[in-house]
Amino acid sequence: MVEMATQFKQGCFKAAFIFLTCLISMAAQSQTLLSNAPKGALVITQSDWHSQNTQYLANPASLMKIFTATLATEVLGENYRFKTELAYEEKTLNQGRLTGPLTLTLTGDPSFTQKDLHALLMTLAKAGVKKLDKVEIDASRYQGHAWSLGQVWNDHGICFAAPTSAAMINRNCVFGNLKATEPEQLAHFYLTPNSPLTVENQVVTLATNQAESCQVLLKVLGANHYRLTGCLDEKRKTLPLGFSANEANAFFKHILMQELALLGFGSEIEVSFIDQAPSWLVDNDKSVKRITHYSAPLTKLVARMLQRSDNLVADALFKASGHQYVLSENAGAASFKALDAYQKGSLALMSLLDKNQIDSQGLVVRDGSGLSRENLLYATSLYQVLELWLSHPKFAWLVEALPIAAQSGTLKNRESLKHDMLKGRVLAKSGSMQGVVNLAGFVQVTDEAKGLKLRPFVFMVNQFSKSKAVKPAKFSVEELALFKFETGFLTQGFGP
Structure with a gap:
């Protein structure tokens, strides 16, 4: 019994020693980690x-x-999906002409593109709608600002901080680039054709020995209207740029009107935004025709x-x-x-x-x-x-x-x-x-x-x-x- 008790004590002492050693080792590691913290x-x-x-x-x-x-x-x-929907009252369709409004309901789908809009309108045409008098866009789902409180104001206009609203298409962004030219000349500026944005270019190319502090600045002039200023090093081949809308509804409307004209729905269509869904759409009448696009699932x-x-x-x-x-x-x-x-x-x-x-x-x-x-x-x-x-x-x-x-x-x-x-x-x-x-x-x-x-x-x-x-x-x-x-x-x- 005495021998067993002695072995037990020795075992306990050994376990305690190992545990204490581990604690000391961990403490030393933590102390080393703390000493390396950025000043x-x-x-x-x-x-x-x-x-x-x-x-x-x-x-x-x-x-x-x-x-x-x-x-x-x-x-x-x-399984949640964002829904974008076209709807109209069947009784207002006469020989291919829709005399009542076509309602486009937007719910803030961040993945919705011009290609998706084109497909929706093509389906509408296949359903027998050939001419439109009026399109009403319901983008009333969200109240308040498109940007959050505390967001850096000079990020507005840059693609990674595009406004988030019910009306979104092509990520509310347009892409372009700047290329250096000869020193003292305006840099060459490219913007995606038929853009919903207006961007003025005043960026000058400078010789490398003068361009150490060069930067390109973006100034907001108005709704979806910007100006580029500053300078570009002559050795800079291409500077990629991404511009966002600062007025999302106008951005969406511009692209919608392009698609309506392209598909031949008419050249004098009245396009407007409404504050709430019309009663005939809310009542879910069976005579209402709907064409729906769904985003990818939440996953x-x-x-x-x-x-x-x-x-x-x-x-x-x-x-x-x-x-x-x-x-x-x-x-x-x-x-x-x-x-x-x-x-x-x-x-x-x-x-x-x-x-x-x-x-x-x-x-x-x-x-x-x-x-x-x-x-x-x-x-x-x-x-x-x-x-x-x-x-x-x-x-x-x-x-x-x-x-x-x-x-x-x-x-x-x-x-x-x-x-x-x-x-x-x-x-x-x-x-x-x-x-x-x-x-x-x-x-x-x-x-x-x-x-x-x-x-x-x-x-x-x-x-x-x-x-x-x-x-x-x-x-x-x-x-x-x-x-x-x-x-x-x-x-x-x-x-x-």
Whole structure:
């Protein structure tokens, strides 16, 4: 008995020593990680292997799309599709001429294109409608501004920040480019033909020795009217450009009128916007003829949003979720109907978080894309949402929709994920803007008992400042330090 007791004590001492050694090792790793933090930046980590500064709110940038994907899954469902519909009263069709209005109902489909519009109108012609007197566009689904509060104003007019409204076509964008010419001459400017936008070019080509500080600036002159100014280095072959509408209804109307003329529906058609659907359409009379286009299902739209960090899709889903939430939960409540589309989305998101016991106190949510500078989230709240993806079957599919380190989407070329240990084993959403470099998702580790295991993490860096990279270096000293820090944090996720 004495011998057994002695062996037991020795075993306990050995186990305690190993445990203490592990704790010391982990503490040392954490201390090393902390010492590599970018100078002056607010670094927040949340995971089961390392957490710091979780008491602070931070700008999530595109990590907001994690919330949006969760909200859209909950409120809209995996099979949700945006609907665009033509409708008319059959009794107003006489010998191919529609004397009553053709109503076009728009619901904010971010994937709707001119090709889709053309197909709808072709189907209308095949149904026997040859001439039109009047087209009424119902784009009244959303109230309020097309951009969120806190969005940088000088992003307006640039394609990645195109307005999100009920009326969307061709991503509310037009593409073009600038090419350098001879020094002191105007740069050559190209814009897609028959564009709904007017862009004046005043960009001058400069000799390389004079072009060190050259930049191209975009000035808004009016509704869908812009001016380019500044200069271009003579060695710059092509500068690709993407312009967005700043007046979405006018943008859509321009393209619609082009298609109507192309298909021969008439040259003097009255095209207007209406504030609400006409009574004959709302009553769902059987004599009403409908031609409908559906977007891809929510699963495809969310995959695009997460893989490409698509802002237009994100805000479209955020607004659609808010709209549906108010309809289903607060039907008839005038106070909720008066909210703008972004406020409804925020209301729906807070309800979802509260329902799942996720901390929403103090969060500031302005949009679904993360473009707003006013968005503020806790890493803890994001972490809890990621845990929800793992624990609730309804959200499980979202994990596979995330980009994969060194393989797909926005993580394919992320410098910090090129470490051999991380390639193909980090599934996450990135989020970046001036002063912000974020990443949140999962590391995939091998568990001896359970096989593959996903460990959620949130890594948020705000107030990050960097100097200019000195050629031939691709990155600044501060960026390289941040990459090293992020790599170190993630590789720790494969430890105890």
